[in-house]
Structures are given as structure tokens and as C-alpha cells.
Amino acid sequence: MAVALTRARTVAAALCAGLAATLLTTVPARAEQHEHVWAVSEAAHAPRARISLDDTTGTLTLSVPREGRTVVEPSSLGVVTEQADRSQGLHFVRRKDRTIRERYRAKSGKRLDRRVHMRETRLSFASVAGARLDLAVRASADGVAYRYVLPAGYGDVLGETSAFSLPPDASARPLARGFLEQVPAARDDTRVLAGRLGQEAVLARRSGDRWFLGGVYAGAARTAEVPLWIGPGRWLVETIRDGADGLVQDRRVVSGGDAFGVDITANGGFAGIACPWHPGITTCYR
Numbered sequence: 001m002a003v004a005l006t007r008a009r010t011v012a013a014a015l016c017a018g019l020a021a022t023l024l025t026t027v028p029a030r031a032e033q034h035e036h037v038w039a040v041s042e043a044a045h046a047p048r049a050r051i052s053l054d055d056t057t058g059t060l061t062l063s064v065p066r067e068g069r070t071v072v073e074p075s076s077l078g079v080v081t082e083q084a085d086r087s088q089g090l091h092f093v094r095r096k097d098r099t100i101r102e103r104y105r106a107k108s109g110k111r112l113d114r115r116v117h118m119r120e121t122r123l124s125f126a127s128v129a130g131a132r133l134d135l136a137v138r139a140s141a142d143g144v145a146y147r148y149v150l151p152a153g154y155g156d157v158l159g160e161t162s163a164f165s166l167p168p169d170a171s172a173r174p175l176a177r178g179f180l181e182q183v184p185a186a187r188d189d190t191r192v193l194a195g196r197l198g199q200e201a202v203l204a205r206r207s208g209d210r211w212f213l214g215g216v217y218a219g220a221a222r223t224a225e226v227p228l229w230i231g232p233g234r235w236l237v238e239t240i241r242d243g244a245d246g247l248v249q250d251r252r253v254v255s256g257g258d259a260f261g262v263d264i265t266a267n268g269g270f271a272g273i274a275c276p277w278h279p280g281i282t283t284c285y286r
Contacts, residue, residue: 035052035053035054035055036052036055036092037050037051037052037053038051038095038121039051040119040138040139040144041119041139042118042119042139042140042141043141045066045067046066046139046140047064047065047071047139047142047143047144048064048066048139049062049064049137049139049144049146050062050063050064050065051077051123051135051137052074053090053091053092053125057088057089058088058089058127059076059077059078059087059088059090059161060076060077060078060087060125060135061074061075061076061077062074062075062077062137062146063075064144070167071166071167072166073165073166073167075162075164076161076163077135077146077161077162078090078160078161078162079133079148079150079157079159079160079161079162080157080158080159080160080161081150081154081155081156081158082154082156082158083131083154083155084127084129084131084154085127085131086125086127086131086132086133087160087161089128090125090126090127090133091125091126091128092123092124092125093124093125093126093132094123095121095122095123095124096121096122097120097121097122098119098120099117099118099119100117100118100119100138101115101116101117101118102115102116102266103115103116114266116266116267117140117141118138118139118140119138119139119140120137120138120139121136121137122134122135122136122137122149123135123137132151133149133150134148134149134150135147135148135149136148136149147216156190157190158190159186159187160187163183163185164180164183166180175249178285179240179273182212182273182284182286183212184207184208186207187205187206187207187212188206188208189205189206190203190204191203191204191205191229191230192204193213193215193226193227193228193229193230194215194226194227198218199217199219200215200216200217200218201215201216202214202215202226203215204229204230206230209275209276210273210274210275210284211230211235211275212271212272212273213226213237213271213272213273213274214269214270214271214272215262215264215269215270215271216268216269217267217268217269219267220266221263221264221265221266221268222263222264223261223262223263223264224261224262224264225259225260225261226259226260226261226262227257227258227259228254228256228257228259228274229256229257230256230274231256232256232257233255233276233277234253234254234255234256234276234277234278235253235254235255235256235274235275235276235277236251236252236253236274236275236276236277236281236282236284237251237252237253237254237260237272237273238250238251238272238273238274238283238285239251239262239270239271239272240270240271240272241262241263241264241265241269241270241271242264242265242268242269242270243263243265248263251282251283253277254274273285
């Protein structure tokens with residue numbers, strides 16, 4: 001299964017997080033003695049994804065500058081599966097680039113007909129033992145997103161080093177910053193709530209008594225049904241999703257095992273937190 005993030009905004013990209021050809025390098029660039037760097041950007045004034053591979057440790061990081069300002073500081077990448085540790089000891093294998101142009105119609109907003117233009121770079125890495133990890137990075141005019149692509153038979157995902165580090169003076173939107181501040185560095189359990197190859201992927205990762213949810217979807221805008229297979233009882237579920245004019249936050253109480261609906265934009269996604277609910281609980285944020 002490919003853990004994917006496509007047009008989902010950076011918040012959704014943080015969970016599994018989580019959007020000019022003239023700026024897109026065509027070969028790996030040596031930035032300093034022990035580092036390989038690749039850059040992906042859709043236009044001169046758009047956010048730029050900067051992926052770095054440390055030659056000494058074989059670890060990956062992602063940072064995002066925009067017009068000389070740091071949006072996301074260098075943040076770790078990588079996953080650990082039953083078969084191999086794909087978070088360190090990696091070396092570069094190859095790179096593939098493509099341009100993505102899509103058109104869709106939104107259900108609401110001042111402008112219903114939308115066009116999306118993105119640059120995508122897929123970087124392939126491998127460990128000394130041959131364990132593969134592909135990183136697909138997309139950059140659009142208003143954001144950056146990435147997804148991991150793992151080979152068949154990799155086993156369960158036991159953990160990951162994915163993170164988003166914001167600079168202290170970041171002017172991130174309150175919804176995005178508030179959510180990212182809740183995401184823990186360590187997780188106790190990981191479950192796949194839903195998945196269809198090339199269409200959707202929804203993951204839940206537990207830390208303590210809270211579950212952190214992330215879903216990404218390909219195709220037309222729709223209402224996605226998300227099964228809440230995280231245990232019995234009643235859960236408060238807070239989600240942040242792409243809306244026609246920005247991020248939207250929703251709250252609802254859901255019984256374990258039931259499904260809840262999330263309005264998804266074309267090639268969009270959501271992120272969320274679920275925590276045990278009882279009267280008086282109004283948020284999962286702590």
C-alpha cells in the first residue's frame with residue numbers, strides 16, 4: 001500500500017502527516033560536503049520543497065522556504081516497517097519528474113471552476129540491504145505535499161520519523177499551527193482504516209488515549225465515509241479538511257465502529273484527532 005498525500009495541504013501531509021519548472025533541478029545538487037539536495041517548486045514565488053539526504057547517516061529531511069522566508073524548518077522523513085528500517089542508512093537511486101495539470105469543479109465558493117498545476121518529483125532510495133523507499137513530492141502555487149511509496153510485502157508500518165518543524169516566528173494559520181502542535185513524536189499503534197489502491201488511504205496512529213487520523217483521496221470531490229475502527233465507546237472526532245476557500249474544522253461524536261462523513265475536495269484530504277468522549281469534553285486538544 002502506498003501511504004499517499006497528493007493535493008492535501010501541509011496539515012494533512014504531516015500525518016502518514018501533509019502541495020517553476022525553471023526552479024526544478026534535473027539532477028541531484030551537492031549543497032555541501034556530506035549532503036545531497038533536491039528542490040521542487042511550481043513557480044518563482046511559490047513554496048519550494050527542499051529534500052536533503054545526509055550521506056553520513058543516510059537520513060532524509062524536508063524543508064520549505066518561500067521567497068527567502070522559512071515556512072518549514074528541516075524536518076525528518078522515513079518509516080520503519082516489519083521488514084526494514086527505511087528511516088536511515090539510505091542512498092539515492094534515481095529521480096523522475098512530471099508536470100500535473102488538473103481541472104475540477106467545486107461545490108461551493110466564489111469560483112467553482114478550478115485548475116491545479118503542480119510539479120511532482122519522485123525520489124527513489126534504498127538501504128544497503130536493498131529495502132526501497134520512494135518519496136513523491138508535489139509543489140503547487142500555494143503549498144507542498146509528499147507521500148511515501150512502499151513496495152509490496154513490506155509488512156506493517158511500525159513507526160515513522162515524519163515531522164513538521166515550524167520556525168518560532170512562523171505566521172502559519174491558527175488551524176494549521178494548532179493541529180501540528182498536537183501531533184506527537186512517538187506513536188503506540190498504527191491502523192489502516194480505509195484504503196483502495198490509487199484512490200484513497202486513511203491511517204490512524206495512537207499516542208496514549210488519542211488517535212491521530214490522516215486521509216488522502218484521488219479523483220473528484222465527494223463525501224468520504226471514514227470507518228472509525230479504533231475501539232469501542234464514544235469518540236470526539238475533530239477534523240481539519242481542505243475547503244473551497246481554505247481549511248475547515250469540524251467536530252462530531254462518533255461511536256467506535258461507526259463511520260463518519262468528511263467532505264473532500266478534488267484530490268484533497270483531511271487530518272484529525274479522536275479522543276474518548278463523555279459529557280463536558282469539547283476538544284481533543286491539550
